[in-house]
Amino acid sequence: MLIDLTDTTTAEVRGALTRARDQLGGPTTGVVLNLIIMTDESRQHDAVRAANQAGREHPCRILGVISRGSSGSSRLDAEIRSGDGAAGQTVLLRLYGPMSLHPDSVVMPLLVPDTPVVTWWPGNGPDVPSGEPLGALAQRRVTDAASAGHPAEALHGLALAYRPGDTDLSWTRATSWRSLLAATIDQTDEAVHGGTVSAEEGNPTADLLTAWLASRLHAPFSREVSGGPGITGVSFAVDDGEITITRPDGRTATLSRPGQPDRHVALQRRDTAELLAEELRRLNPDEVYGETLAAACAAVPADRR
């Protein structure tokens, strides 16, 4: 069901949401969170689609906020989509004129009560996520340093602005790697003396992974530049040689240990919907991310930023 409201008010949007719910027999009863997407027209389509897919695991009310520039007079256009297999409701809000500088005044009345709020910037995020009005009211603020023009700089900015509840998709992308590396160390009794992380140039996920390994294992880890895609390998230096995990094709990893046969394991790169679904699974602050982010930015010398 699609409802288009032009030059409308939040009260009208609320009314339309309630009517849509009643007609469909209550698709908001199971909504577990509000997801605010701060986006522009160019990214809106992909972001909302990813959110809808993630919403299959976490039914949510999706509020897409699209700023159409602050010139001209204030106007609100709204597009409500519900049903059609989507688990929750999606509202696209287009803000024109001075109103676009006050998105919180539009979004606040449309949040499902008693339900947590997550704000996601799929594109260029703000300098201080928690300083934004729609960031401050959220339990979780999701940015994506990889989509910035200069990811390492963006990561550094996020580290300076970090508040508990911040998180970044470049950290989420590291989860499957971290899981495999932790499982590898589970099977290693000896100390790790250091190692390397190989990845594409300027990959923020590799920056975070390197910092995480170095700070957790208390050993030096260096970066090596490879052709990608993404992270292509990690190696650990141990007493009797080197443990390496390589993933040249972005799909399958090979684990090699001294004196043991090679082992293969599927390790795919994940799409935005899967990353977002992982991000929505827990809404408490990710302290490990906070510490790793701080370590990553302390480790990078100023001239390399």
Add this chain to the structure above:
Amino acid sequence: MIPNPLRDPRDRRIPRVAGPCVLVLFGVTGDLASKKLLPAIYDLANRGLLPPGFSLVGFARRDWADEDFAQVTHDAVKAHSRTPFREEVWQQLSEGVRFVSGEFADDAAFDQLAQTVAQLDAERGTGGNYAFYLSVPPKAFQQVVQQLKRSGLSTPSEQAGGRKSWRRVVIEKPFGHDLASARELNNILSAVFPAGTVFRIDHYLGKETVQNLLALRFANSLFEPIWNRSYVDHIQITMAEDIGIGGRAGYYDGIGAARDVIQNHLLQLLALTAMEEPVSFAADSLRAEKEKVLSAVKIPEDMAVGTARGQYGAGWQGGIEVRGFLEEDGIAPDSTTETYAALRLTIDTRRWAGVPFYLRTGKRLPSRMTEIAVLFQRAPHLPFAATDTEELGQNALVIRIQPDEGVTLRFGSKVPGSAMEVRDVNMDFAYGESFTESSPEAYERLLLDVLIGDPPLFPRQEEVELSWQILDPIEDYWATHDKPEQYPAGTAGPAGADALIGRDGRAWRRL
């Protein structure tokens, strides 16, 4: 062992992943393997929870090569897996699939099996860790377990680096058919596998809703204060099936509904519903509480009024005309095996004194459902005219285990209008709505727990024996008294069951 510095309890993103191992599956040609176990293994692999090099060995009396078994697995995964099929995940998994053909009596086949797993250790680095899943009839256990011992497969080996490898054995219900046979079965297993390495699967305990029962009771402050005799009137635990015995005549005849369902599933649900708060969710604490409450269960003094049993007769179920139990293929026309059983149990503790627990299960009932219903006492005084509350029933908290997993809270609400009229309404939480698609299948959870070696969700031998101690006197009484009552297929059970609860002035919840 030194703790892994990469693991941090605050880091909830990194899942628990099993260490290197081989899963040896006996009985790969069964329904359970193709519908549940093989798909669950794939789903675990797809979620990245299986270790690099994980290998699966099938053992059966088929003349199959590795590729044939891989194909069977592939088809089972495609047809029944919960998560989407991904070629690269399947490729990784299928590289570790092996098949050994043979009979359980065949020494050479088990030697071949020992060679196969040793080869996997060498080729794929599975580290000498083996889990044996016995998806075979209990009468074959002795032979298989002895063969595992004879061929040296059951003995953990020393690995490079001083690590000791592990051996685990997984068995499915039935865990015996009475106390004596349960002990005998345990003797067979424990002669070869120490108690901590035997995993008894009751797939109900792997279901999210059953684990949610623990969250509901012990993570909230709302329910525990009223979870006792001061507020609870009675509790009904139901597992109803709409199907008949189907092709299971050979297994079912002589076993019956009580042994098949009450001894394991329903008594486990009763234990989780009635137990005190465990000091932690560690296996030992959880099992200690379950054992405590099971040991306090009292069976009816007069079995004639406190138990009921029935057999479905011919009738109409769900718009289809079906045969009666005694006319099913493979069932003797004078069989006294019950297809419906109901019990009235009490629990002798301060918390539950005087609160009856009604348990019922049956086949060919109107619908398929499993639930725990906690029915609360009526308000001691109603400041309304009697006619205002005519439609007000008992407050109830219903935990739906399957299908449509969730929780319903039933309470009275004013009917809109100028008169004061109170009627029952439902407040509903549906798992499928709030957590779409994320619920893993019970077998995924349980298989992963076996491979990780995490036992809280597996009943221990003591629990099995306590359950039989509850059921044995009832079975003895039934064996010497009369025959099960007939009830037409598609109805809610025999008249005796209605009388059992009706004597207390209560009624079964509608199926």
